[in-house]
Amino acid sequence: MTLRVVADLGLCQGHQMCTGEAPDVFDFDDDTDQVVVLVEHPDESLRPQVVAAVQYCPAMALAMEEE
Amino acid sequence: MGRENDVRVVFDPYDYATQDDPYPIYRRLRDEEPLHHNAEHDFWVLSRHADVAAALRDDATYSNRMGVSLDASAWHPEAHRVMSFLALDAPEQTRVRSLVSRAFTPRRVRELIPQVQGLTDRYLDEALGHDGSVDLDWIAQLAGKLPMDVISEMMGVPEADRDEVRRLSDLLVHREDGLYDVPPAGMEAAMSLFGYYTDLLAERRRQPTDDLTSALLAAEVDGDKLDDSEIIAFLFLMVVAGNETTTKLLGNAVHHLAAHPDQLATVFAEPDSFVVPWIEETLRHDTSSQILARHLRADVELHGCTAPAGAKLLVLLGSANRDERVFSHPTAYDVHRDKKELGQILSFGGGRHFCLGANLARLEARIVLEELVRRVDHVEVDTRRAVRVHSTNVRGFAELPIRVRRRTS
Numbered sequence: 001m002t003l004r005v006v007a008d009l010g011l012c013q014g015h016q017m018c019t020g021e022a023p024d025v026f027d028f029d030d031d032t033d034q035v036v037v038l039v040e041h042p043d044e045s046l047r048p049q050v051v052a053a054v055q056y057c058p059a060m061a062l063a064m065e066e067e
Numbered sequence: 068m069g070r071e072n073d074v075r076v077v078f079d080p081y082d083y084a085t086q087d088d089p090y091p092i093y094r095r096l097r098d099e100e101p102l103h104h105n106a107e108h109d110f111w112v113l114s115r116h117a118d119v120a121a122a123l124r125d126d127a128t129y130s131n132r133m134g135v136s137l138d139a140s141a142w143h144p145e146a147h148r149v150m151s152f153l154a155l156d157a158p159e160q161t162r163v164r165s166l167v168s169r170a171f172t173p174r175r176v177r178e179l180i181p182q183v184q185g186l187t188d189r190y191l192d193e194a195l196g197h198d199g200s201v202d203l204d205w206i207a208q209l210a211g212k213l214p215m216d217v218i219s220e221m222m223g224v225p226e227a228d229r230d231e232v233r234r235l236s237d238l239l240v241h242r243e244d245g246l247y248d249v250p251p252a253g254m255e256a257a258m259s260l261f262g263y264y265t266d267l268l269a270e271r272r273r274q275p276t277d278d279l280t281s282a283l284l285a286a287e288v289d290g291d292k293l294d295d296s297e298i299i300a301f302l303f304l305m306v307v308a309g310n311e312t313t314t315k316l317l318g319n320a321v322h323h324l325a326a327h328p329d330q331l332a333t334v335f336a337e338p339d340s341f342v343v344p345w346i347e348e349t350l351r352h353d354t355s356s357q358i359l360a361r362h363l364r365a366d367v368e369l370h371g372c373t374a375p376a377g378a379k380l381l382v383l384l385g386s387a388n389r390d391e392r393v394f395s396h397p398t399a400y401d402v403h404r405d406k407k408e409l410g411q412i413l414s415f416g417g418g419r420h421f422c423l424g425a426n427l428a429r430l431e432a433r434i435v436l437e438e439l440v441r442r443v444d445h446v447e448v449d450t451r452r453a454v455r456v457h458s459t460n461v462r463g464f465a466e467l468p469i470r471v472r473r474r475t476s
Contacts, residue, residue, distance in 0.1 A: 013173055015421050020410070033173060033426075056124055058421035060165050 011061035022049035093386035116390035124418035170282035214313035223278025315355035315463025357385035
């Protein structure tokens with residue numbers, strides 16, 4: 001089982017909450033005003049960061065999947 | 068009156084002196100009573116950045132279900148009928164906000180750029196005349212009009228109706244001196260606006276267009292849709308959260324920059340680099356929306372005090388933005404402030420309730436202020452004639468007389 005991060009760019013509002021919660025996993029594209037997933041399969045140690053980012057995304061644009 | 072520290076600090080948002088300048092009280096709250104209780108009005112107060120940020124994320128403990136307003140008449144479990152998801156907790160909040168987000172998309176906001184520019188041009192054309200120095204009221208002639216017009220444009224309110232819709236919207240949020248709740252005229256305006264939006268919705272159901280109202284009717288997640296009362300609640304949320312706050316942002320931006328002529332010179336010389344920091348520093352230094360209320364679902368123990376379950380608790384956004392623990396020289400207005408620091412502002416809240424309209428507010432401010440800089444090369448505020456609104460939670464000007472000097476082309 002590995003962790004996979006999914007960002008729905010149709011929903012991303014560019015509020016950048018995730019880059020604060022999980023700076024190692026998410027970045028922001030200033031040109032498109034949208035999230036960039038830096039690490040699609042983050043290490044298990046980053047799980048708490050990713051959980052917080054998913055939980056607090058105001059646009060509900062982020063999800064975690066187990067593969 | 069004795070020396071400040073001889074007496075316990077009391078935070079009373081109804082006190083006019085506090086409204087005129089709440090920041091010294093905020094500082095004492097952060098230092099002396101970071102979890103403060105106002106016995107007279109029976110509410111609790113969080114003022115430090117870390118506590119406010121944590122509360123905004125934790126909607127299991129700090130519930131929005133009673134609304135977010137200090138006004139007694141707006142504090143009840145049905146508040147969501149005019150405040151939509153802002154007065155809901157998960158999972159209800161998640162459901163409604165997900166559906167609304169399908170319609171209120173970043174693309175829809177971006178596509179408003181020509182209309183916002185058009186409104187800005189029209190109001191500045193009217194206000195500035197042709198040459199030389201011009202006196203105008205920044206609020207009456209632009210900042211008080213444009214935000215509601217943008218909301219009407221998004222919703223699909225026909226141009227002929229917009230002045231009347233703006234008049235009703237302004238009555239809705241207007242508070243009379245000495246009265247601590249929604250005045251009768253505000254209640255009547257709410258009923259009229261409710262009727263207007265009900266008719267608009269019925270029309271769009273018969274004949275959809277490409278406006279936000281039609282998109283809200285069409286929005287669907289896994290077969291689930293918004294019903295009419297949920298759509299009207301969101302239209303009201305746009306009015307109560309997106310109109311006056313943006314007006315005040317535009318006013319505060321001009322007021323503070325004009326009070327710092329050296330910074331004004333910098334911004335007006337290099338608008339491409341400095342208009343955005345000007346907006347962000349204004350949002351930090353003197354945010355329009357100062358206070359949000361929460362309803363405690365459980366006891367909150369912090370800093371040796373306990374706020375009990377069932378209590379009303381206020382988070383002070385305006386204080387969090389001035390917290391010395393996060394911001395360097397927080398009382399100084401500084402358009403050169405570090406971008407990382409500005410990233411910490413809580414003016415639009417945080418967590419799942421982060422302001423849906425933040426991008427729209429920033430877009431409007433950028434277009435309006437860039438155009439102002441394009442047309443004039445100097446701004447002075449007549450501070451003696453400036454009039455603040457008396458409000459428990461909104462900070463800004465009802466009247467802001469300014470003198471501008473047009474650029475010679």
